[in-house]
Amino acid sequence: MGDSATRRLGDSAYQAVCFGVAALIVAVHSATAQDSLRFTGPDAETSRQVAQVVQAAAAAGLPASQIVAKANLAVLVRAPGPKIVETARAVAARLEIARSSIKPHELANDIVNAEEALSYDAPPEILHQISLASPKAPIAVPLSVLAQLLAIRVPAPRAGQIVLDLVRRQATGTQMQALGNDVDADVRLLGVRALAAVNFRYGKLIPTLAPLPPSSSATDAGLIQSTSPGTKKP
Amino acid sequence: MRRARLFLFATCQIGSLMLCASVGAQVESSLEVGASRLSQANVPTGNSFSGGATLDWFGERGQLRAMLLTSRQTESRWTGQAAVFASFTANSPSPWWQIDVAASDYAQTSALPTTSAEGAARVRRGSALRGAALGIGGGASITGGHVGAVQRALGDGWWTLGRERFVASLGWTRTDPPKVFSPSSISYTDLSAGWRHEVAAISVGVSGGARFQSSSGPDTDDWELIDASVWFAPNAAFVVTAGRTLTDFVRGTPRTTWFGASIRLSPSSHVSLGRRPATGRSTPRLAVTRINAERVDVEITVPSATSVEVMADFTGWQPVLLEHAGDVWRTGRAITPGLHRVSIRVNGGAWTVPSNLPRADASAETSFGLVTVP
Numbered sequence: 001m002g003d004s005a006t007r008r009l010g011d012s013a014y015q016a017v018c019f020g021v022a023a024l025i026v027a028v029h030s031a032t033a034q035d036s037l038r039f040t041g042p043d044a045e046t047s048r049q050v051a052q053v054v055q056a057a058a059a060a061g062l063p064a065s066q067i068v069a070k071a072n073l074a075v076l077v078r079a080p081g082p083k084i085v086e087t088a089r090a091v092a093a094r095l096e097i098a099r100s101s102i103k104p105h106e107l108a109n110d111i112v113n114a115e116e117a118l119s120y121d122a123p124p125e126i127l128h129q130i131s132l133a134s135p136k137a138p139i140a141v142p143l144s145v146l147a148q149l150l151a152i153r154v155p156a157p158r159a160g161q162i163v164l165d166l167v168r169r170q171a172t173g174t175q176m177q178a179l180g181n182d183v184d185a186d187v188r189l190l191g192v193r194a195l196a197a198v199n200f201r202y203g204k205l206i207p208t209l210a211p212l213p214p215s216s217s218a219t220d221a222g223l224i225q226s227t228s229p230g231t232k233k234p
Numbered sequence: 235m236r237r238a239r240l241f242l243f244a245t246c247q248i249g250s251l252m253l254c255a256s257v258g259a260q261v262e263s264s265l266e267v268g269a270s271r272l273s274q275a276n277v278p279t280g281n282s283f284s285g286g287a288t289l290d291w292f293g294e295r296g297q298l299r300a301m302l303l304t305s306r307q308t309e310s311r312w313t314g315q316a317a318v319f320a321s322f323t324a325n326s327p328s329p330w331w332q333i334d335v336a337a338s339d340y341a342q343t344s345a346l347p348t349t350s351a352e353g354a355a356r357v358r359r360g361s362a363l364r365g366a367a368l369g370i371g372g373g374a375s376i377t378g379g380h381v382g383a384v385q386r387a388l389g390d391g392w393w394t395l396g397r398e399r400f401v402a403s404l405g406w407t408r409t410d411p412p413k414v415f416s417p418s419s420i421s422y423t424d425l426s427a428g429w430r431h432e433v434a435a436i437s438v439g440v441s442g443g444a445r446f447q448s449s450s451g452p453d454t455d456d457w458e459l460i461d462a463s464v465w466f467a468p469n470a471a472f473v474v475t476a477g478r479t480l481t482d483f484v485r486g487t488p489r490t491t492w493f494g495a496s497i498r499l500s501p502s503s504h505v506s507l508g509r510r511p512a513t514g515r516s517t518p519r520l521a522v523t524r525i526n527a528e529r530v531d532v533e534i535t536v537p538s539a540t541s542v543e544v545m546a547d548f549t550g551w552q553p554v555l556l557e558h559a560g561d562v563w564r565t566g567r568a569i570t571p572g573l574h575r576v577s578i579r580v581n582g583g584a585w586t587v588p589s590n591l592p593r594a595d596a597s598a599e600t601s602f603g604l605v606t607v608p
Contacts, residue, residue: 028427048253069547072529072552073575073596074545074553074596076551076596076600077596077597077599077600078597079597083461107260108569109570109572110499111570111573113573116572116573127365138571140570140573140605141571141572141606142572142608143573144466144572144573144606145606147573147604148573148592148604151592151593151594151604152592155292157323172608173524173606173608174608175573175604176608177522177606177607177608180589180592180604180606181590181592181606184590184591184592185590188592190468190503190505191502191503192502192503192504193262193292193502195292196262196505197505200452200505202431203397206397
């Protein structure tokens with residue numbers, strides 16, 4: 001066998017190895033994706049019903065792993081089967097609303113965090129405004145802080161306004177993270193009213209942030225009126 | 235009889251606020267006692283003792299303030315006022331409509347009491363930080379059996395710039411006060427502006443305005459008000475006020491000039507002064523730091539622990555034993571930005587929420603910490 005034949009054989013073997021590795025990566029990725037959608041409930045009927053919800057959501061292009069995550073959480077806290085199914089259906093419905101509320105954002109993680117905010121009764125209009133205020137950058141962190149503030153029982157209009165302003169003032173993820181934690185500490189450890197705490201913490205943050213764009217207050221009202229009325233909770 | 239009506243009014247206010255508290259709304263209250271140098275229409279200038287109570291209720295779509303004020307000017311002369319103000323807005327960060335209602339009862343020794351009730355509908359534009367509103371309203375004012383109709387048109391604007399808050403308003407009022415105040419109906423236009431500066435435990439406000447009266451009285455008149463409060467303890471503030479107000483024909487309060495000092499007491503700690511329980515050393519605290527696009531460091535600080543585990547959505551709800559260096563327990567993982575639920579266990583004990591995180595109740599018995607990963 002000559003050198004050229006050996007080289008051709010070597011090239012073929014190299015290509016075969018590359019193809020094999022690529023196939024393996026695709027297979028592992030596919031298996032991982034399948035794993036993230038695998039749910040085992042406390043009984044077969046619950047597992048079957050949740051799997052149906054998950055499959056339907058995945059077929060609709062929604063990040064169905066969020067349904068599995070919350071169903072798993074329900075299992076963890078020993079929720080009964082019907083409650084787990086109900087949770088899965090509610091998450092699926094919110095994911096649909098979340099996706100339409102934060103367009104043009106399409107990242108799964110953004111939709112997941114919008115669903116988290118909706119689960120704390122964030123109005124879809126607020127999500128829409130946050131989405132439009134940051135049309136290019138991911139909005140998972142602002143939506144996460146919005147969910148935190150709502151969990152602390154900051155009134156939704158004020159929580160939404162502050163998060164919207166944080167986005168417009170280009171606050172960093174770390175600044176937003178600190179705001180949520182500080183407000184919680186003020187409320188829980190000091191007994192301060194949530195609204196007073198968030199106003200105080202936001203006031204302290206303002207000097208470190210960029211100024212608001214001049215058109216922001218005018219767009220607030222305009223955006224509300226232009227928000228699609230079709231995004232209602234099921 | 236007058237005192238009885240004031241008492242009934244105050245009782246109704248407290249009842250309404252207890253109802254608010256029972257439905258889970260946020261309630262804040264304060265009590266104020268002080269002394270002032272007071273000059274009122276038809277009363278000689280003198281010293282007076284004053285007391286007041288304020289209750290604020292804040293809900294998702296509305297807020298309510300109830301207040302009770304009383305002063306003792308001489309041994310036999312008392313004045314008292316009870317008032318409730320409420321507003322309801324659309325449920326959005328930039329509500330475009332608002333309904334306001336107000337009710338007031340004013341009484342003083344040897345004079346007829348005045349009771350008023352008003353409502354207004356307003357259209358808003360802007361946000362809580364800056365915006366404007368226009369509205370119209372109406373109501374009635376009752377003094378000694380005389381019922382006078384009230385009509386109002388009002389516009390106001392607000393602007394928050396850092397720690398400074400500015401407000402301005404323009405209002406038109408027409409009312410039919412009883413003959414003791416005016417022989418005929420009165421209409422006037424009020425123009426006012428105010429500024430408030432709040433930093434840490436100090437609040438200073440200045441406001442003033444002018445009234446342009448079109449009938450039954452002097453052509454123009456003005457009013458001024460300045461107030462300052464300093465929270466010297468988490469639950470107590472020293473308050474100084476001075477000013478001059480004009481006759482309020484609707485609510486029956488007379489023209490007054492005063493300077494006063496008081497102590498304000500509140501059951502809730504002021505946000506800038508409250509003392510936090512010593513959580514730093516004794517309770518576990520969790521911190522997350524993004525190292526790069528893939529890796530996030532999760533650190534839990536807890537003194538004198540032999541083992542620390544974390545269980546979260548980013549661990550697939552499987553307990554993960556952390557490595558430690560001193561009091562800091564650490565793990566590095568790939569975690570997506572955004573909201574995550576987390577629980578920790580120290581020395582194999584019960585699963586708990588880190589002390590520095592907001593908590594979410596997953597069931598009656600189980601809570602998780604809500605952490606934002608940047």
